Amino acid sequence: MTEVTVSNLTYRYPHTKKPVLNRINLQVNKGEFVFITGKSGCGKSTLARTLNGTIPHILEGEMDGTVMVKGKNTLDHQVSEIAPDLGFIFQNPESQFFTLRVEDEVAFGPENLGLNQDEIHERVFRSLEYVNMSDFRKRNVFQLSEGQKQRVAIAANLALNPDVLVLDEPTSNLDPQGAGELFQILEKLKNEGKTIILIDHRTRYARKLADRLIIMDDGKIIQEGGPELLDDPVIRENYGIRNPNLQLVNRSQFTNKHSNKDYNGRLTLSNTSGIFNHTKKDKQTTCNHENHNAVLEVENISFSYGNGFSINDMSFSIFQNEVVGIVGGNGSGKTTLANIMAGLLKPSHGIIKFCNVSSKLPTAKKIGMVLQNPDHQLFMSSVYTELSFGLPELGFTSSEIGKMVNDVIDSMNLKKLKERHPHSLSGGEKQRTLISALIARKPQVLILDEPTTGMDNYHMNQLVSEVKKLEKTGMAVILISHDEEFIKKSVNRIISISKGEIVEDKVIS
Amino acid sequence: MIIESFFSPFTAQNPEEDSMVHRLDPRTKMGLLLGVTLLSVYLDNIIFLLTLEMVLIVLTVISRTFRSMMRFLLLFFTFGIISVVVLALITDNLNYSLVSFSPFFARFGVMITAGLLFAFTTSPNNLARALEKMRFPAPLSFTLTITLRYIPTLAREAGAIMNALKLRGINLSLWDIIRKPSYFYRGMIIPLLIRTLKLSDEIAIAAESRGFNGGKGRSSLNTLKIGVNDLFFAVFMVMSGFILLFMDKASLLKIGG
Numbered sequence: 155m156t157e158v159t160v161s162n163l164t165y166r167y168p169h170t171k172k173p174v175l176n177r178i179n180l181q182v183n184k185g186e187f188v189f190i191t192g193k194s195g196c197g198k199s200t201l202a203r204t205l206n207g208t209i210p211h212i213l214e215g216e217m218d219g220t221v222m223v224k225g226k227n228t229l230d231h232q233v234s235e236i237a238p239d240l241g242f243i244f245q246n247p248e249s250q251f252f253t254l255r256v257e258d259e260v261a262f263g264p265e266n267l268g269l270n271q272d273e274i275h276e277r278v279f280r281s282l283e284y285v286n287m288s289d290f291r292k293r294n295v296f297q298l299s300e301g302q303k304q305r306v307a308i309a310a311n312l313a314l315n316p317d318v319l320v321l322d323e324p325t326s327n328l329d330p331q332g333a334g335e336l337f338q339i340l341e342k343l344k345n346e347g348k349t350i351i352l353i354d355h356r357t358r359y360a361r362k363l364a365d366r367l368i369i370m371d372d373g374k375i376i377q378e379g380g381p382e383l384l385d386d387p388v389i390r391e392n393y394g395i396r397n398p399n400l401q402l403v404n405r406s407q408f409t410n411k412h413s414n415k416d417y418n419g420r421l422t423l424s425n426t427s428g429i430f431n432h433t434k435k436d437k438q439t440t441c442n443h444e445n446h447n448a449v450l451e452v453e454n455i456s457f458s459y460g461n462g463f464s465i466n467d468m469s470f471s472i473f474q475n476e477v478v479g480i481v482g483g484n485g486s487g488k489t490t491l492a493n494i495m496a497g498l499l500k501p502s503h504g505i506i507k508f509c510n511v512s513s514k515l516p517t518a519k520k521i522g523m524v525l526q527n528p529d530h531q532l533f534m535s536s537v538y539t540e541l542s543f544g545l546p547e548l549g550f551t552s553s554e555i556g557k558m559v560n561d562v563i564d565s566m567n568l569k570k571l572k573e574r575h576p577h578s579l580s581g582g583e584k585q586r587t588l589i590s591a592l593i594a595r596k597p598q599v600l601i602l603d604e605p606t607t608g609m610d611n612y613h614m615n616q617l618v619s620e621v622k623k624l625e626k627t628g629m630a631v632i633l634i635s636h637d638e639e640f641i642k643k644s645v646n647r648i649i650s651i652s653k654g655e656i657v658e659d660k661v662i663s
Numbered sequence: 664m665i666i667e668s669f670f671s672p673f674t675a676q677n678p679e680e681d682s683m684v685h686r687l688d689p690r691t692k693m694g695l696l697l698g699v700t701l702l703s704v705y706l707d708n709i710i711f712l713l714t715l716e717m718v719l720i721v722l723t724v725i726s727r728t729f730r731s732m733m734r735f736l737l738l739f740f741t742f743g744i745i746s747v748v749v750l751a752l753i754t755d756n757l758n759y760s761l762v763s764f765s766p767f768f769a770r771f772g773v774m775i776t777a778g779l780l781f782a783f784t785t786s787p788n789n790l791a792r793a794l795e796k797m798r799f800p801a802p803l804s805f806t807l808t809i810t811l812r813y814i815p816t817l818a819r820e821a822g823a824i825m826n827a828l829k830l831r832g833i834n835l836s837l838w839d840i841i842r843k844p845s846y847f848y849r850g851m852i853i854p855l856l857i858r859t860l861k862l863s864d865e866i867a868i869a870a871e872s873r874g875f876n877g878g879k880g881r882s883s884l885n886t887l888k889i890g891v892n893d894l895f896f897a898v899f900m901v902m903s904g905f906i907l908l909f910m911d912k913a914s915l916l917k918i919g920g
Contacts, residue, residue, distance in 0.1 A: 544831030
């Protein structure tokens with residue numbers, strides 16, 4: 155029995171000429187697990203938005219063709235009318251939370267359906283139990299981990315009891331442990347006959363669970379078949395798809411110190427040859443670089459938010475030409491540590507030294523940091539002016555600024571983009587602009603915080619080569635990420651942290 | 664970061680640590696807010712206005728929102744002190760400045776404390792339920808509660824933008840804003856506007872995806888009920904209010920007599 159039918163679907167966003175979806179035909183049967191992947195911007199998220207009626211009812215544009223969900227034509231039914239049949243789970247669960255308490259959040263859907271109190275209680279109880287969150291019923295949703303938030307988002311959808319679930323990049327903000335837990339739930343749902351449509355860049359788990367793989371490119375479905383298509387390196391290379399079989403660093407680096415189970419229930423160890431561990435005592439010498447050219451020294455740093463989470467007595471040095479991956483699960487303290495190093499947070503104890511001196515020059519001149527969301531960091535009306543934004547404040551003269559900007563435009567290959575509005579760029583281009591804006595001022599250290607969120611294989615590889623280029627200039631690059639593949643391809647040293655403490659520091663030869 | 668923690672009480676309410684004030688029916692707290700506002704207008708003697716403020720501070724302590732409250736109140740009273748000093752310098756008369764401004768700031772202090780106590784101890788969801796009970800149109804009550812829910816989100820967005828500015832070497836201090844307003848416009852207003860537009864789209868999509876159709880025919884997980892605690896609290900507050908009002912008027916008569 156067919157649950158979702160997409161026929162001859164073409165869609166253009168307002169004020170654009172090129173269709174983002176071009177004659178899409180798709181049928182999803184009851185109980186099927188369909189995995190849709192492809193390069194960033196290939197149209198897969200847009201396709202997801204047509205399935206629950208967001209397009210055309212909320213997002214305007216020009217739509218031809220039909221989408222039928224359980225016999226309902228989305229053109230004739232509002233999004234809220236389709237919701238009981240088709241649940242939709244977004245990339246960032248926090249943006250879809252309407253209440254503060256877990257049980258209120260799960261009850262939001264059934265309340266909208268006007269169900270009676272007993273029925274709502276029953277559905278809330280069952281949904282939370284299903285995602286193993288019953289003990290968190292009274293908790294504040296904002297105090298949950300990213301993985302727990304995503305589980306609450308699933309429970310909130312299950313409470314509407316839909317037969318079809320669409321998940322749009324649900325693992326983007328999750329560490330491998332959180333992603334593993336999410337896929338355990340999806341496996342259970344699949345076994346119970348729910349129809350699942352998953353859109354994602356991560357392929358590892360989908361390879362095991364999916365019944366059918368759909369690859370999209372340039373608004374079209376260009377390959378359809380079994381999930382084993384993901385094993386073909388040519389297909390992966392052609393369509394920017396991540397490798398599902400990649401095993402990288404010790405997975406325990408991404409898991410909680412006291413809970414090191416992964417999705418497979420085991421620790422995956424690989425590529426440990428050439429890796430030597432550092433203990434706290436020998437850290438300074440084992441990251442030994444004969445000329446002692448440490449550009450950044452973190453000495454006995456402690457910090458607390460006052461909510462129970464703290465960073466405790468961390469010490470390490472970062473050297474020239476080093477690409478250091480700081481890894482750890484969600485909430486391990488990676489971003490807090492990066493914020494301290496970049497001068498955004500003041501440590502309660504300890505000091506940070508640049509080139510062995512604690513100087514009082516503005517930190518922004520010495521250390522650059524690209525935050526996770528580009529929208530927070532783009533301020534000007536063209537790429538060219540974006541690159542010079544803030545430079546006068548750092549004391550550079552106009553002639554110096556002109557030279558710095560032109561140099562970075564050449565080295566980062568931005569000539570074609572320099573007149574474009576930064577907000578009109580693609581995700582990868584925005585990030586390249588931001589990195590360029592920071593490296594124009596030639597910092598000694600560049601930090602990238604979760605730079606590959608929602609990034610396909612093609613753009614990830616492009617970023618890897620940009621990082622390698624920066625490494626050659628002598629700059630130290632710190633990558634904060636839980637993207638195993640990206641870390642494996644980019645770094646020559648890994649600092650692993652858990653619960654605000656360094657648990658491992660190793661150089662990869 | 665500072666902005667974010669400033670607004671954190673709106674999202675940091677932990678239901679497991681609810682206090683007696685949290686558990687009061689929002690309608691009781693609305694009554695308190697209205698009563699305190701009226702009372703602050705009628706009280707003339709600054710001693711009794713400060714007494715009323717102290718009562719509210721005690722409730723703040725009970726509700727464990729004292730630290731968050733003090734951030735706002737310190738900002739407000741700093742502004743008050745600056746105003747008194749400026750007027751004293753202009754008129755060369757500290758006494759005149761104090762007499763003119765003190766009741767004004769005491770009154771506003773009371774209103775702000777009562778308003779924040781309500782905001783810090785009432786979840787948006789409970790507020791929506793209370794408004795629905797009071798026969799507010801559903802779309803209106805939903806919009807109001809969603810606005811409250813997203814205040815800290817916007818604060819967090821503003822905090823992230825400020826961090827991004829700092830990383831470019833721009834600290835948006837008051838002096839910087841006065842010296843170069845374009846930095847504030849370019850650096851804060853434009854990105855915040857873009858994020859707000861994106862967020863509002865996300866909210867609309869997420870709400871409808873969960874079956875929300877403007878609030879028509881909504882039911883509720885829990886029913887709000889005015890309980891014994893609400894009655895005790897209301898009686899206690901009304902009596903305290905009357906005693907304060909009586910003493911205030913009696914002190915005025917004494918001065919007059």
